[in-house]
Amino acid sequence: MASESQQVYLPHDEQRWVQEIPKNTLRTVFERDRARVLHSSALRRLGAKTQVVAPDTDDFVRTRLTHSLEVAQIGRELGRTLGCDPDVVDTACLAHDLGHPPFGHNGESMLNELSHGIGGFEGNAQTLRLLTRLESKVLTADGGSAGLNLTRASLDASAKYPWTAPNAPLINGSRTSKFGAYTDDLPVFEWLRRGAPEGKSCIEAQVMDLADDISYSVHDVEDAIVAGHVQLKWLTNQDQRNRVLGYTQQWYLPGVATAEIDAALHRLEATDVWVRHADGSRASMAALKDMTSQLIGRFCQSAVAATQSIYGTGRLARYAGDVVVPHETLLEIAVMKGLATTFVMTTDHRQPIYQRQKDILSELVAVLSATGDAHLETMFAADWRAANDDDARLRVVIDQIASLTDVSALALHERLVGVERTLL
Incomplete structure (x- = not known):
């Protein structure tokens, strides 16, 4: 069929x-x-x-x-x-x-x-x-x-x-x-x-990549607003705005002039759906959801129009063409990423948490590497026993740890390392 x-x-x-x-x-x-x-x-x-x-x-x-x-x-x-x-x-x-x-x-x-x-x-x-x-x-x-x-x-x-x-x-x-x-x-x-x-990359992979970029650029900002990390009205403060422009340039747009990034932010702020303040009410949450939806549509429609302007409206599959994203749209997506980066990922209170997470993974690799297959899940233990050398056994340990969730990594660390710590 x-x-x-x-x-x-x-x-x-x-x-x-x-x-x-x-x-x-x-x-x-x-x-x-x-x-x-x-x-x-x-x-x-x-x-x-x-x-x-x-x-x-x-x-x-x-x-x-x-x-x-x-x-x-x-x-x-x-x-x-x-x-x-x-x-x-x-x-x-x-x-x-x-x-x-x-x-x-x-x-x-x-x-x-x-x-x-x-x-x-x-x-x-x-x-x-x-x-x-x-x-x-x-x-x-x-x-x-x-x-x-x-x-x-x-x-x-x-x-x-x-x-x-x-x-x-x-x-x-x-x-x-x-x-x-x-x-x-x-x-x-x-x-x-x-x-x-x-x-x-085939065009399907390019679509996946763009959908990923669009999704997390918009949704991460929505999450940050609801979690209380940011209000978009803060961007009227020049110091806060400069932080966003700086992180956007540093993380996502090296080589792009600050003024061009600022212009992309101004375009987003000029849309009818930009939510400058969300107070937790149903009305503000509905407005925030509408902003999310409209921005996703804005970015997708821009890419579709640009791609079809080159390839027409026929079917594109595998290596028959490429997804075309206008430069202005790429800048707007990057600015949305920069917002989440500025107000969530680079805040000072997160840094000790990040370091503790790294310590947990490092200690888990050390313990599992030193104890053979004793603490590996059944399938990974079989992989460990079938491994030909230390490099292959380390890869099995990495496979095991990579499969863990945040919660199970903390639980396994607590059980094996024997030190109870909590990530706040």
């Missing part, structure tokens, strides 16, 4: 790493891919992993799971409008954060430091590892794990950075630290990239 949009996908795109005989024909292969990710344990764990504000601090704030669901909704509609198979995009969006460890980007940075000698840690490479190895769904002929055994198109759509660390491209003269596959996952990575232009 093939959907109309799927007709632009070839049998090559529908292949799986391990050949399967479908048990029924009521769903397309891409619908099956989406269902496999949706029912995965890795997706469920995202419900207790930090997005920006820790999950246990407020009932309202987004977790990695709710963020992924919102990215999937944005990406599915955006992809369908451009002619991609919506289930391929949906699958990539649901999967895009599966590899993120406890404590958000702070945890990712620490695990990368701790695993530097074995190729580092990267959330996107860990996602590929989960999809093709760590999640249990399909076995290879020799009894190994093929993970969820997704189709080539869905795996490729999940590859935000389609290169290994040694082959990472230069950006502004420096090699980017982002990459999509570890060395020991090269066989499946090379399989999924077969026939793809080197270093180029």
Whole structure:
């Protein structure tokens, strides 16, 4: 059973790493891919992993799971409008954060430091590892794990950075630290990239990436406002405004003039939906939700119009085109990211928390590395025993820790290290 949009996908795109005989024909292969990710344990764990504000601090704030669901909704509609198979995009969006460890980007940075000698840690490479190895769904002929055994198109759509660390491209003269596959996952990575232009993301991956950017740029600001970290009226204070412009430039727009960033902020402030003050009332919460919705629509519509102005309104899939985002829209998205960065991620009271999180992960790696398979979950313990050397065993330890939620990482640390501490 093939959907109309799927007709632009070839049998090559529908292949799986391990050949399967479908048990029924009521769903397309891409619908099956989406269902496999949706029912995965890795997706469920995202419900207790930090997005920006820790999950246990407020009932309202987004977790990695709710963020992924919102990215999937944005990406599915955006992809369908451009002619991609919506289930391929949906699958990539649901999967895009599966590899993120406890404590958000702070945890990712620490695990990368701790695993530097074995190729580092990267959330996107860990996602590929989960999809093709760590999640249990399909076995290879020799009894190994093929993970969820997704189709080539869905795996490729999940590859935000389609290169290994040694082959990472230069950006502004420096090699980017982002990459999509570890060395020991090269066989499946090379399989999924077969026939793809080197270093180029398919359009479905580009849609996923844009949906991710749009989602967290807008939703993180909404969360920050509701949590009481910021009111948009504060931007009338020049010192506060300069902080936002500075962080936006430093983190997201190096090389872009401050005046150009300020102009993007002025454009957002000039919209009819900009909520300068939210007092917690139903009226202000409704206005805030409308601002979120309208800004998402603003950014998506801008990208659709720009893309279709070049490629027309026909179907775009795989490598038939690229998502085009106008420069002004990119600046506006970056400004929204800069707002959350300024008032949530870089505040002084967060710094001791970040350091304690790093200490917890460092101590967990040390303890698990020193105790063999004694404290590893059953599947990871089997991986540890099958490992050929210390480097491979360290990778298993990293896999185990990366799978933990914020809460389970704290609980395991308390049990193994024996020191009770609370993150406030």
